[in-house]
Amino acid sequence: MTSIDPTTTTVDTDADSAASAPADTRHGVLRRTFSAKRAWIGAIVLALITLWAFVGPLLAPFNATDSDVLAFGAPPGNGHWFGTNDIGQDIYAQTLVGLQKSIIIGLIAGPLATLIAGFVGAIAGYFGGVVDRVIVWVIDLLLVIPSFFILVLISPVFKQLSWVALVILIAVFSWMVMARVVRGQTMSLRERDFVKAARYMGVKPFTIIRRHIIPNVASLLIIDATLGVGAAIIFESTLSYFGFGIQTPDVSLGSLLAGYSGAAVTRPWLFLLPAATLVATVLATSLLGDAFRDAIDPTSGANRD
């Protein structure tokens, strides 16, 4: 079919010039994220730490398990850059191995929690009714029961399993708040005309959630996933510190800190250097997540002028 009427076919040829209009594309978000100095610092530090964690052990003179009989409890120096412990194991090598585990746990557990939050929240918000009530009930239940307490209680079970079980458990206990946020967003999205339009076209509910709801809360989810990495690392460290998380022979930053906390005053290198690594890692992910949030939500904190 040809066009109907010459006068109605006038179109803007300069529609590109309107691309600077609101509702920026993903590129806009990235650009604004990295216009903040924090984002650069966070990203670079995180990249360096990750590189260090995985390449470092290859270049280190000692590995994490062997003991150096010539240096029991030695301070930093003499090839042992972070010193050694009582049985002569190299702290630097142990820190790197712990760091590896912490980063992996953080990178899996944080986004996994976000994934759960996104889907559960969207389903609750979209379907409403009984589904919503049951999900909200579960969320509230998980929120009021201290997750740390539960994990401690069931730790005998997962102590026998690998660290992967721990990752899943961490994710299972940290999606609730985000799920409530997504649910709220979904409830307002559901009333938007484009979702109604899709419904009236006969699009199936789960397709609507996948195609319309999730992309429109994606910005929230990305932020949550980034911030979640840091939170998961801390959560894992806390658990391991108290002996409920990573079990020997595996090491993580948390279990290292736990092992050497007694020596914090007498031989500070045992405690301080792994602790500093942990702080740097979490700080870097938080800086990045923070910058993300400011880029996507112009009303939050640092973006005000």
Added chain:
Amino acid sequence: MTEPLLRVDDLRVTFGGQRQQVHAVRGVSYEVNRGEFLGIVGESGSGKSVSSTAVMGLLPSSAQVSGSIRFDGRELLDLDDKQLSRIRGSEIAMIFQDPLSALTPVYTIGQQIIEGLKLHDRSISNQAARARAVELLGVVGIPNPQRRVDSFPHEFSGGMRQRAMIAIAIANDPKLIIADEPTTALDVTIQAQILEVLQKAKEITGAAVVLITHDLGVVAGNADRVAVMYAGRIVEQAPVDQLFAAPAMPYTIGLLRSMPNMAAPREERLVPLEGRPPLLTQLPKGCPFADRCPAAFAACRGEEPALLPVAGAADHSAACIRAEEIASGSLRRPDIFPRPEEVEAAPAARVESAPVVELRDVKRTFPVMKGTVFRRRIGTVKAVDGVSFSIDRGTTLGLVGESGSGKTTTILELMELAKAQFGSIAVNGVDTATLSAADRRKLRSEIQIVFQDPMASLDPRMSVQDIIAEPLTVTGVPKDEQLRRVARMLELVGLEPSFANRYPHQFSGGQRQRIGIARALIVEPKILVLDEPVSALDVSVQAGVLNLLEDLKAQLGLSYLFVAHDLAVVRHIADDVAVMYLGRIVEYGPADLIFSDPRHPYTQALFSAVPVPDPQVERTRSRVLLQGDLPSPLDEITGCPFRSRCPLYKLLPEDRQRRCAEEDPAARSVHDREVRCHWAEEERFDVAV
């Protein structure tokens, strides 16, 4: 002549920092004399509100303002905020568009009027202020002001809130009232009331009024002088009769010709004014209207024309280098914006007489619940209360009524394609209550919807290709077929097929609505439900979308259910009209018949409330003004539901009134249409006294 009350001279307002500056107002000059009514007309983004906010000194501090605003012998731009505060509210008063956000919800209406009074006159006693507040509420027509003065804003309806705003505005006898789109958020019937009150307020206080609006019809009946704004400048200024009779700027001509008019014959096609205003961040060289102007030639792009007197008349000026040609008649106005040709109708329209949509006595009620722990039903809202209509193949039914009359609920009931709460819905002769889930999905390709707000109805995260192809994904059409059909659809609705990989925010309002129409049409439906498809669009692009809808109907043999509150638009497009009031249809029949001779008092009032963009017609025609607002749908009403507002009811003798009060009129056939009124046969009464 003495100095005018307000003289704005070369006012410029710029927002933004070094990187991107928005020149919202670029050299606006106008004068308002004492007691004069000036209308400022413009599309959204033309700078009409910003220029008036500058007069009030209420612009954000990030705005850079230059030029001169002289009010009553003082230079307002030189005053600081404290000095301005003394003038604001006492000498210049402002009426805002949204009366709900302009009133503080935690104070009563009375307290807010008293606050305004006491701020500017400290000697006034509390009793005197309160007495004055009651008096003012009486003046603006709020019934029972003694009691209502202690009401909170949320207890008022939209129209009553706007009346209260006017009461606050005139509390201190201002010399100038600035009304910024005071009726845009209101229904036509309420709009007519508010404009009446505004005129009254002007008479009482003797104040000059600056009315900012996008609706030329509103200006036609009220203003003495009109200024038309475009892209941050005034492009034409003239007395109201002169402007409507002999506009000299092509933009004004296009705007006037593109407006659907209740008084114009239905067959006449609308004249589209395509394109959109330039971005105020990067204005093109030369006349900002040149890109949309059919009369533009090379010289238009050289230098921006100044606002100069036309044909030697001191009070008529236009910013167009061809204004003289237009005024002298050597460049004829209809030649600039010619009326587009009608499209040949597809043959075999209206052969089948079987209705494609049929609603029979459909009802929809919502429970009203109260309590948090123990929820109990405290009432029922009858959103739709027994609606019956049918649409034949290839025809358009216009569904009109005020907001809250149940129009949207009705079409949502239809679109669900489910069993109605009460009554029956049939699409293509199939009762929707009997459908299986699979049948229902199949039927969805027969009936599609276009929403009011084209921005909200398109997913901002999807490309135009994905948006338009979405209905096809339901039936699993292969990808390359999808691409082909989307390209064809884009062409059909008058867009470039290459636009398919762009995103919705890159398009203007009119173009977005075309995308919405393309999405609805891609599954080749027989029926299109249009929920206020042009009311969110600027006047100048409305015409293009309406023409497109008419063409598509003729080409594809579609049937439309057209929901609108703008009667001029319905007049233009509908074959049949159903007028809704409080969830039921009060008058239903052929459009020509109803528009020429409405029988139900509500229909008559609705029609006469629509402003006509012609000052002569506006001044001479008699009006049927409705009293009050739509009653709450929670109320239990006995007798005729329209009784409380009916202009006819008040004129009836007592014995007839009793029948209205006791007996709910049933739908019956009078003069070839269905009417729900006991007295529909009566000759048209004269209530314009």
